[in-house]
Amino acid sequence: MKTLFINGSPKKRFCASSYFLFLQRLFVGGDKVTEHLRTRGDYQRILDQLPGADAVVFGVPLYVDGIPSHVMGFMEEMERSCREKGLHPRVYAIANNGFIEGKQNEPLMQLMENFCRRAGLTWGGGVGIGGGVMLNVTRILYFVQVGMLILNLLFNGISTGDFLPVGPLQSFLKNVLWLLYLNLGVLFYLIRMGRAVRKREEAGKRYTRILVPSFIFILFADVFFIILSFLEGGMFRGWLAKKVPDR
Amino acid sequence: MHIERKEEYYVKLILHDLGEAFAELLTRKSDHMINANGKYAPCQGCFSCWTKHPAECFMKDELQQACRRLGQADELIIITKNLYGGYSTPVKNVLDRAIGTSTPFSTYRGRQMHHTLRYGRKGLWKVIVYGDITEDERTTFTYLAERNAVNEGYERSEAVFLDDIARLEAVL
Numbered sequence A: 001m002k003t004l005f006i007n008g009s010p011k012k013r014f015c016a017s018s019y020f021l022f023l024q025r026l027f028v029g030g031d032k033v034t035e036h037l038r039t040r041g042d043y044q045r046i047l048d049q050l051p052g053a054d055a056v057v058f059g060v061p062l063y064v065d066g067i068p069s070h071v072m073g074f075m076e077e078m079e080r081s082c083r084e085k086g087l088h089p090r091v092y093a094i095a096n097n098g099f100i101e102g103k104q105n106e107p108l109m110q111l112m113e114n115f116c117r118r119a120g121l122t123w124g125g126g127v128g129i130g131g132g133v134m135l136n137v138t139r140i141l142y143f144v145q146v147g148m149l150i151l152n153l154l155f156n157g158i159s160t161g162d163f164l165p166v167g168p169l170q171s172f173l174k175n176v177l178w179l180l181y182l183n184l185g186v187l188f189y190l191i192r193m194g195r196a197v198r199k200r201e202e203a204g205k206r207y208t209r210i211l212v213p214s215f216i217f218i219l220f221a222d223v224f225f226i227i228l229s230f231l232e233g234g235m236f237r238g239w240l241a242k243k244v245p246d247r
Numbered sequence B: 001m002h003i004e005r006k007e008e009y010y011v012k013l014i015l016h017d018l019g020e021a022f023a024e025l026l027t028r029k030s031d032h033m034i035n036a037n038g039k040y041a042p043c044q045g046c047f048s049c050w051t052k053h054p055a056e057c058f059m060k061d062e063l064q065q066a067c068r069r070l071g072q073a074d075e076l077i078i079i080t081k082n083l084y085g086g087y088s089t090p091v092k093n094v095l096d097r098a099i100g101t102s103t104p105f106s107t108y109r110g111r112q113m114h115h116t117l118r119y120g121r122k123g124l125w126k127v128i129v130y131g132d133i134t135e136d137e138r139t140t141f142t143y144l145a146e147r148n149a150v151n152e153g154y155e156r157s158e159a160v161f162l163d164d165i166a167r168l169e170a171v172l
């Protein structure tokens, strides 16, 4: 019972797909292998993992309403490889997108489903997650909270002798519960899908998102890009200008 | 290539994966052309085309300013081989590398969240699909083209399915 997890984000580190695959792995037992598919150079290594895998879980970002091109290229090769070797793993997908509506992943899910039909594989369903970038930020915030708590307890302990003060513990718990709340939809559907993956069953297509109202989400997203564009300098290089080609 | 935009003029851009075939026809029918030859590096997902050097990719190849070319066009015609009801890998590569057509800011379009448009509203997002295709894949492609048109700020979308690529001229 081997499950192959394929992270289709081209980013080297800190991708949202790796966060959701991490959560998904928690709810799937048995032999688990995770591969990062970033370039063509990764194709063969991952194709070599296919024999013996009876379930494949793709974790992919939504790119222009579809699947990133390097993952499409991989799927073409996977179709060929599965036909040649007579492989029929069940395929699941965890898609995440930048915008808040998880439902925007629907075309991606259809592409995956059509791919399965072409390649003679069984489509197992998937979860489409809106607000992926921000959910990914909640995982850093979680570690920040843990770090701050430890420092707080240490300082407090050294200065007052009380290593377990109620105040900092309470505020830590409150903040962590907030972060958990934002992830509740994701956790619920990934637990459900994990059960289906364990049993090699059909999970259906489900859509969820970060649990905040969309106008607040947009406000945060705008502030996020303003800060990033300030730090990286784009704001001062014709940030929103209608640039024409130089060549 | 220097592109001058005349306001009263309707600019047509063709993005295709046909290689050198139909070159004369495509040149005649378009103002600008992007040949998705499959030799470009895929997008790395860094968003620096928004936050670092706007409307420009950090990778210095022919697609570095692809979004600016798309930005100049009122009508986009994509000629692509079918792949699972979506764009062929080379065509998708170009689309992924061209998200600088929008800005990092968000807004609502069609009651959903999308980015604001660097180059304003556009006309037609037309997809001409060739190659073997199933009924499900047609449904997916038509839906995908609609979604792309909303996301990229086009007025409308159209998906045309060609059984025989020799009929290309009739649908351009």
Ligand SMILES: Cc1cc2nc3c(=O)[nH]c(=O)nc-3n(C[C@H](O)[C@H](O)[C@H](O)COP(=O)(O)O)c2cc1C
Pocket: A009, A010, A011, A014, A015, A016, A017, A018, A060, A061, A062, A063, A064, A065, A066, A096, A097, A098, A099, A100, A104, A131, A132, A133, B043, B044, B045, B046, B047, B096, B097, B099, B151
């Ligand atoms: C080239 C490109 C295209 C994108 N297109 C969309 C899109 O159409 N809709 C959307 O909601 N998000 C879109 N996004 C945002 C990503 O889906 C989002 O950042 C996601 O969280 C990335 O996941 P990752 O960190 O695993 O790579 C796009 C991002 C990039 C780089």
